[in-house]
Amino acid sequence: MDAKQIEGDLALDQTYISEAEIQARLRELAGEISEDYDGKDLLLVGVLKGAVMVMADLARALERDVEMDWMAVSSYGSGTTSSGVVRILKDLDADLTDRHVLIVEDIIDSGLTLSWLTSNLRSRKPASVEICTLLRKPEALKMAVDVRYVGFDIPNAFVVGYGLDYDERYRNLRDIATLAPHVYS
Ligand SMILES: O=P(O)(O)OC[C@H]1O[C@H](OP(=O)(O)OP(=O)(O)O)[C@H](O)[C@@H]1O
Numbered sequence: 001m002d003a004k005q006i007e008g009d010l011a012l013d014q015t016y017i018s019e020a021e022i023q024a025r026l027r028e029l030a031g032e033i034s035e036d037y038d039g040k041d042l043l044l045v046g047v048l049k050g051a052v053m054v055m056a057d058l059a060r061a062l063e064r065d066v067e068m069d070w071m072a073v074s075s076y077g078s079g080t081t082s083s084g085v086v087r088i089l090k091d092l093d094a095d096l097t098d099r100h101v102l103i104v105e106d107i108i109d110s111g112l113t114l115s116w117l118t119s120n121l122r123s124r125k126p127a128s129v130e131i132c133t134l135l136r137k138p139e140a141l142k143m144a145v146d147v148r149y150v151g152f153d154i155p156n157a158f159v160v161g162y163g164l165d166y167d168e169r170y171r172n173l174r175d176i177a178t179l180a181p182h183v184y185s
């Protein structure tokens with residue numbers, strides 16, 4: 001689904017980051033990651049469900065073999081603000097001992113999910129834990145999160161598309177769009 005197919009959907013404001021911009025940036029990040037992890041094994045940990053698209057495209061942009069595993073945590077439910085309570089809905093299959101772990105995320109908003117998740121994964125004795133996120137909202141941060149790879153810093157507006165949902169909708173939009181404020185204010 002692309003932005004044209006949802007033109008007229010009053011819940012969406014405008015395309016904010018196009019499919020082409022997303023793909024170009026992911027290729028750049030993949031280049032950096034390939035270089036930084038040269039000679040090391042690499043385990044990508046995707047955070048369900050939002051990171052599915054980023055994981056699929058980033059992993060395929062890497063010119064090397066990687067392992068992929070998934071974790072499901074939830075802090076948002078159906079609203080547009082974080083509840084602050086993080087729950088594990090599905091844990092990893094992989095044992096992280098001595099592994100180089102790269103968490104792949106769609107967005108860091110308040111930072112609560114990722115700050116909780118990195119300390120959880122670090123307690124499993126990995127060789128390293130770093131974060132790659134497509135989007136980050138610097139103005140919304142409530143918890144400092146040390147992020148190695150950031151696609152785009154964006155202002156503090158609710159965005160959907162490319163995996164990001166509002167009440168489970170719009171994840172299959174190929175671009176990233178802003179949600180019209182009347183929908184949630
Ligand atoms: O920095 P934070 O304020 O913690 O927000 C970021 C998190 O919120 C979203 O997940 P959500 O809980 O909505 O689950 P989903 O990926 O299934 O949509 C997003 O995918 C991040 O994981």
Ligand code: HPA
Nearest residue numbers: 109157158159160164165
């Ligand atoms: O802006 C957002 N959009 C969708 N999901 C999110 N989860 C945290 N922030 C966002």
Ligand SMILES: [Mg+2]
Nearest residue numbers: 050076164165
């Ligand atoms: Mg969500």
